[in-house]
Amino acid sequence: GFVIEGERLTVSSVRQFREQPSDLIKLFRVAQRRGVLIHPRAMQLVTRSLKLVGNRLRADPEANRLFLGILTAEKNPEPVLREMNETGLLGRFIPDFGRVVAQMQYDMYHVFTVDEHTLFALGILHRIETGEAADRFPLAARLVRQIASRRALYLALFCHDIAKGRGGDHSILGARIVARLGPRLGLTDEETETAEWLVRWH
Secondary structure, eight states: OEEEETTEEEESOTTHHHHOTTHHHHHHHHHHHHTOEEOHHHHHHHHHTGGGOSHHHHTOHHHHHHHHHHHTOSSOSHHHHHHHHHHTHHHHHSHHHHTTTTOOOOBTTBOSOHHHHHHHHHHHHHHHHHTTTTTTOHHHHHHGGGOSOHHHHHHHHHHTTTTTTSSSOHHHHHHHHHHHHHHHHTOOHHHHHHHHHHHHTO
16 A cells, blocks of 8 residues: 655655555554555655544554554564654553653653653563574573564553652552553553563563
């Protein structure tokens, strides 16, 4: 449903997202899988189409499957999620994440905004998993091979600070968000429970 123009992925029609809103997510998944950049015009069209991202798209099994594919891909999810965040799509599709975009953190453990910290952490997890960061994190690099569910781990990391700034314990509040988000994205009950536990005690 997409075309290559100037070696970049773009839409086949300016009406594409109106006619098939799940293609908003699919654009980024295809770019990730094919290892190509997204054309600036397509990125602009995503931003102009954010009004299409409502409860219907958030409940769409295909859109959620595509998003989970981006988050848990064997290719690094950080750059793709960063592009989604820059267009505003990530915060619209996952509204709880939208609440922490550009949110500052005032403590000795964080030097980035919450959204930037989260995306950066996902990139580090990817480098641990591929062995690129084995010299910095040797124990984690060994243990990651024993993980029963990558999906639970990546969702937990994506959500570990998602409830910052809500006036309560963000670990407890974040676990409640995972309890809703896990089934929506297609995780099993066991995976969702594991992700909840990880966020609660991170």
